[in-house]
Amino acid sequence: MIDVIVVVLILIGALLCLTAAIGLLRFRDVPTRLRAATKPQALGLLLICIAIALSLGTWQVAAFLLPVMLIQFATAPLSAHVVGRQAYRNGTIDEESLLVDELAEQKRADEAAAAE
Structure with missing residues (x-):
């Protein structure tokens, strides 16, 4: 059962990252590109990290992935x-x-300051 959940989370996460990449290419203005680059990509990474933690099932992996997710959510x-x-x-x-x-x-x- 956990393997099915892991596969679904990885597929959804990969699909979100793919839509972020497509959005960067397809959108024309900066604000929509920024939205495409940050929102689905960060959620996709979160889902993939949760899937990895569930798949390996150890606290060491979860402790390693937690800073990865926090840094991503802080820097994006x-x-x-x-x-x-x-x-x-x-x-x-x-x-x-x-x-x-x-x-x-x-x-x-x-x-005005530059004109002076």
């Missing part, structure tokens, strides 16, 4: 934030499509 949103902010500053994000624009004042202040 952080890197997406940094890439998104830089894309905004470069002007590659369509500012009219944003619902909330918290960086508009900062961008105007940076442009």
Whole structure:
């Protein structure tokens, strides 16, 4: 029974990682690519790590995989934030499509400082 659960978790995790890769290739703008890169990929890795822990069934494996998952969940949103902010500053994000624009004042202040 555990083997069936492991296979299902690995297949779902691999499918999520595949959809993340396809999303990076197919989506056109930065925010949707960032969403495709972070959300399904992190969940896919989580499911694959759970499947590995269930398959091997030892606490040592679970203790080894826990930091892997925590680092992934800490770095994926952080890197997406940094890439998104830089894309905004470069002007590659369509500012009219944003619902909330918290960086508009900062961008105007940076442009004014650069003009001086």
